Structures are given as structure tokens and as C-alpha cells.
Amino acid sequence: MRKSLVFLTGFMGSGKSTIGPLLAQHLGYDFLDVDDLIEDIEGKKIVDIFREKGEIYFRNIERKILIETVLKLSRFVVALGGGTITFADNLYLVKESGILIYLMANPEVLLQRIKYKTDRPLLLDHQGNILPEKLLFERILSLLKMREPFYLQADILVSTEKSIEETIDEILNKLEGKIA
Ligand SMILES: Nc1ncnc2c1ncn2[C@@H]1O[C@H](COP(=O)(O)OP(=O)(O)OP(=O)(O)O)[C@@H](O)[C@H]1O
Ligand SMILES: O=C(O)C1=C[C@@H](O)[C@@H](O)[C@H](O)C1
Ligand SMILES: [Mg+2]
Numbered sequence: 001m002r003k004s005l006v007f008l009t010g011f012m013g014s015g016k017s018t019i020g021p022l023l024a025q026h027l028g029y030d031f032l033d034v035d036d037l038i039e040d041i042e043g044k045k046i047v048d049i050f051r052e053k054g055e056i057y058f059r060n061i062e063r064k065i066l067i068e069t070v071l072k073l074s075r076f077v078v079a080l081g082g083g084t085i086t087f088a089d090n091l092y093l094v095k096e097s098g099i100l101i102y103l104m105a106n107p108e109v110l111l112q113r114i115k116y117k118t119d120r121p122l123l124l125d126h127q128g129n130i131l132p133e134k135l136l137f138e139r140i141l142s143l144l145k146m147r148e149p150f151y152l153q154a155d156i157l158v159s160t161e162k163s164i165e166e167t168i169d170e171i172l173n174k175l176e177g178k179i180a
Pocket of ligand 2: 011012035046080081082083084119120121122
């Protein structure tokens with residue numbers, strides 16, 4: 001059966017928020033970024049949610065929003081959070097409802113894309129400062145190692161180590177015949 005929900009997964013900096021709206025435009029779908037929705041609903045930045053309430057609180061909210069709102073949508077491209085599919089049975093729920101696309105990039109490329117990001121709590125030290133480059137790279141490697149077994153279960157894998165336009169073209173080709 002053809003589906004009408006397209007999910008983007010991948011590490012922080014892989015391009016979910018960048019590719020998502022453009023892909024939606026090409027498909028004639030709407031776009032939703034789960035991170036933005038969480039911030040709207042909670043009235044706080046993700047970094048503040050993590051600092052004040054911790055990661056487990058965040059993961060529970062993320063899962064609740066996924067189940068109660070996101071999975072009920074139709075004709076949407078959805079940028080998931082970088083860790084969404086690694087928690088509870090979110091991966092199973094997402095794959096059951098739509099087509100899951102893994103946006104890939106090597107750790108060296110991810111490092112260059114995210115080394116100045118101060119809005120992602122998992123990349124900061126206990127004082128809320130961005131980690132020194134060497135520690136940041138080690139954090140990327142260890143998180144990727146834990147997450148790849150989840151990411152690799154996506155229906156479609158696409159390298160983002162090319163231009164944004166080429167990445168979108170490849171996704172459109174791979175989606176052909178799979179969505180309504
Ligand atoms: N082919 C490509 N596809 C996507 N993004 C690319 C590509 N090439 C370079 N970029 C750049 O990589 C960055 C991706 O950042 P983006 O915020 O979209 O990632 P994200 O996956 O949403 O991360 P997060 O999980 O932190 O929200 C952007 O600065 C974008 O311009
Ligand atoms: O990779 C992650 O676990 C995260 C990525 C972001 O999209 C946010 O969902 C949050 O910062 C956690
Ligand atoms: Mg994003």
C-alpha cells in the first residue's frame with residue numbers, strides 16, 4: 001500500500017530541517033519539524049527543556065507528540081529529531097505509518113556542520129558550552145555507533161555529501177512508486 005507520510009531521520013546536522021521543506025514542496029506535501037513542534041508546545045527551547053527537566057522528560061514528550069499528532073498526519077514530510085527513532089518502539093511506529101528516509105553523512109562532515117551549534121543539548125558540556133572539537137568528534141562517533149543500527153533500518157538511505165539539489169533529486173527518484 002502506498003503511504004502519504006515521509007519521515008526524515010539522521011544525526012544532528014544531517015540535513016533533516018534543510019531538506020524537509022524543499023522535499024515537501026516538490027511532493028506537494030506540507031512540512032513539519034518535530035523539534036519545532038516540541039518547542040512550540042512546551043513554550044521553551046529544546047536546550048532549556050533538557051537543562052530543566054532532563055532527557056527522559058524530553059523523550060517522553062517527543063513520543064507523546066509522535067503518537068498523538070504526527071502519526072495521524074497525511075501528505076506531510078516530517079523531520080524527526082535526531083534521536084526520535086532510537087527511543088522505545090518509535091522506530092516501529094514510524095515505519096508502520098510512513099516511509100522512513102535516513103539522511104547520511106560521515107562523522108567528519110557532521111562535525112564541520114555542527115561544530116558551532118549551541119542549540120543541541122547533546123553537543124554541549126555541563127555548563128552549556130559547545131564541546132572542544134576533539135571531544136565533540138568523540139561524542140559524534142559514540143552517538144553514531146549507538147544510533148546507526150536504528151538509522152540503518154530506514155526504508156531509503158541517501159548520502160547528503162553532495163549538493164542539496166542532488167540530494168533531493170535522489171530522494172525523489174527513490175520515492176517513486178512508494179507514496180500516494
Ligand atoms: N546535501 C545536503 N543536504 C542537507 N544539508 C546540507 C547538505 N549539504 C550541506 N548541508 C548543510 O548541512 C546543515 C544541515 O543542518 P540541519 O539543521 O538541516 O540538520 P538537522 O538534521 O535538522 O539537525 P538537528 O537534528 O540538529 O535538527 C545545513 O547547514 C545545510 O545547509
Ligand atoms: O540527536 C538527538 O538526540 C537530538 C537531536 C535534535 O534534533 C533534538 O531532537 C534534540 O536536540 C536531540
Ligand atoms: Mg533539525
